[in-house]
Amino acid sequence: MSYCLSIGALARRTGVKVETIRYYEKIGLLAAPARSAGDHRQYREPALRRLVFIRRARELGFTLDEVRELLALADGGGSCQEVKNVALAHLAGVRERIADLQRLAGSLETLTRRCETASGAAGHCPLIDDLLGG
Template identity: 55%
Template sequence: MAASHEFGIGELSQHTGVNIETVRYYEKIGLLPRPPRTEGRHRIYADAQLKRLIFIRRSRELGFTLDEIRNLLGMVEGGCACGEVQKAALAHLKTIRRKIADLRRMERTLADTAARCEGGTAPECPIIDVLSRG
C-alpha cells in the first residue's frame, strides 16, 4: 500500500492547478472538506483531498456547475451505480449541445449583420439596428 502524503495549501494548489483562494472557497461551501490544521493553524491536506480537488477541477473544466459537482460527489461517495453517473453526464451533455446550438445561432446572426455593415462614417448601422430591436 502506498504511503499517504500530506500537503500544505500551496503544494495542493500546485499539484491540482487550483488557485489557493478557490481551494478556500470550495472548503467554505462544503465541496472540499475542511482539513485538519497544524498547531500553527496551517491546513494539512492528504491524498484524498488532492484526488477530490482534481475531480472538482476536471468537472469544472467540463462545464459542470458547483451543484452538479456536489451531486456527482454524492454519487461517488454513496457508491452510486455507474448508470446514475452516466445519466447525470448525459443530461449535462444535452445542456452543452443546447449551448453550442445557441452559440452557432449567435455567430450566424452576428456574422450576417456585420457583413451588411459597410463601416465608414454612415450614420445608419445594421449592427446597431439589430442590437436595438426589442
C-alpha cells in the same frame, strides 16, 4: 501515502487557486483538513484526489451542483447508470448552448455582411442601426 500538503502545495499540484480551494471547503465540496500546531491546513492524498476530480469536472463544464451530485454518487456508492444520467443531462445542456451559439454566430454573420456594403460614419452603420432597434 502519509505526506501532508499545505494549501499552497495543494494548489500547485492541482492547478486550483488557493482562494478556490478555500471556497470549495466553505461550500462543502472539499472537507476541512486537519490543522498543524500553527493552524495551517494539512491536506492528505484523498483531498488531492478529490480536488483533481473537482477540477476535471469543472473543466468539462459541470456546475458545482453537478459536481456535488457526482461526488455524492461516488461517496455513497451510487451506480454507474446514475453517474451516466448526470453526464447525459449535462451533455444535453452543452448541446443546447452550442445550438444557441450557432444561432448567435449566424445573426452576427448576417449583421456584419450588412456592413460590407455600407460606408460613412459608425452612426449610420447598419449593424449599429440594427442594435438600436432600427
